Amino acid sequence: MQGDGSAYFLYHSIGQYPGKAQDLAQAMAGFAASWAAPDDLQWGYALGKRQGFIDRWRDLIGAAEGTLTTTENVTAALYAVIGALPAGHLAGRTLLVAGDCFPSLHFLLAGLAPRFGFTLKTVPLRPGAHWVQDEDVIAAWGPDVALALLTWVSSISSHRSDISALVAHGRAQGSLIGVDVTQAVGLLPFDVNAPAVDFAVSTSLKWMCGTPGAGMLYVAPALIAASQPEFRGWFSQPNPFSWDLDKFAYAPDIRRYDNGTPSVMSAVMSLPAMDWHAAQDKPALLAHTQRLGERLMQAMEGLDVTFATPRAKDQRGGSVMVKLPPEKPAAPIIVSLRAQGIAADARDQLMRFSPGNMTTDDGVNRLIAALEQAIGSR
Incomplete structure (x- = not known):
């Protein structure tokens, strides 16, 4: 039995909105018409749609120009940040995460720990509890923590962390702080500057009603300036068309976190949902x-x-x-x-x-x- 959306309770997974199917069909048709046209206008169209997607995300979370880019998913975004940190930043130190984080991120961090030389400290759930207590995160968070990855809202409890209190504690410890905002962004207000965080990751699914593969990565200007992403390519440069093999240089902004030819389809397909959301x-x-x-x-x-x-x-x-x-x-x-x-x-x-x-x-x-x-x- 197909529902009409009145009994749809899956906004923690794939969000819906009125007219979504028609919007998706129109976006796909527009892309198909552009990409199949026998002219040289395809990339202008596609990259323009990608930029529209980026701008919608910037407006949503208060990100400055040049601080947000596309990525396939939150796991890829986190890997990009880890691989871009200054050499030795994590070595011999601790990376802190809560036990109710999105499992994919923990899988990634556990695998990266030996390579980057950090100790992964996972704050456990108390016996019988359904979410990690903020006070337990704070108790585990000392000056040894080089980076803390916070989960704003948990996917297994809907518990909302007190980001302001956690960030205030983390700043006193001298840690870099990232936030996974996936589970509530678009429903609850979030601003990367209040409190200021070093990076944020999300998909465009759930309350944003977007499509798979439409992830976003925000990196604060100070961290961008200190970053040298190991996963780099021609789009990491100020001018992607600079093809001198001996003169690679990172772009001065978030573009340094790009790499090869960007995937645009998910941004094109998610932009109608972002436009709808922006008007609500x-x-x-x-x-x-x-x-x-x-x-x-x-x-x-x-x-x-x-x-x-x-x-x-x-x-x-x-x-x-x-x-x-x-x-x-x-x-x-x-x-x-x-x-x-x-x-x-x-x-x-x-x-x-x-x-x-x-x-x-x-x-x-x-x-x-x-x-x-x-x-x-x-």
Whole structure:
């Protein structure tokens, strides 16, 4: 059964908005017409769309011109930053990350630790907890930490970290600080200058409603100036068409983080979603999502579940996540919801529900009724 978006609860995964299919089709058709034309205008069109995508991201997170570029995903973005740090910056020191970070980033860091000579310190979840406590991150964060990667909102709990408090502590330790903003950017306001962070990474999925492969990397001007990315190419230069093999030079801005010919398709495909988002009333979108999330949490208090999400709305992102008991497998429940036109997902026994701009009160009512039937009360 195909839903109309009124019972769509997957904004933590792939966001939707009215007219998305038509916008995507039009963007693809426009690219096809340009790329197939027997002229020399293709790259001007494609790179112009890419720049439009970059500019939308800059406006969204307060990034200055020349500080943000495209990347395939958050893992690639983090690898680019690690490989660009001054030689020896990480050697013999600590890289700090929380145990509820996006797993792909931890996989990368664990593999890079021996090569770059840093110790990867992972702040664990307390026994029985569903997210890492900010105070535990601070307790583990000393002057030995060369770089800390913060998760703004966790994908397994929707817990929202107190970025201001964490950054203030990190500055006192002399650490570089990066933030993965993927799980809440576009829903909650975020500014790379308040507090100032050294880099930020994200995709354009989820609340931004974009497409796969449309990642972004922001790097603060001071860190750009100190960076020499090892993954470099002709687009890393001030003039990509300078092909003198003995005179490579890094661009003075974020372009030094580019490398070979940039992939533009994901930016072209995501730009309509970015344009749609830019035209929305952001406080209204947030209020709508929070109101529906609160209704859902209140209704689920009597169900046979354990909340994996903070109860206070100022401590969470836009998702409501619950843990099912072992005797009630999540997979068949998700299948049942799908058959009723309700879109949600699960990670093992963790069920995730994220209402968004197209989700309605009726959709929440349908989800609640379906969960009451499938799960039952305590």
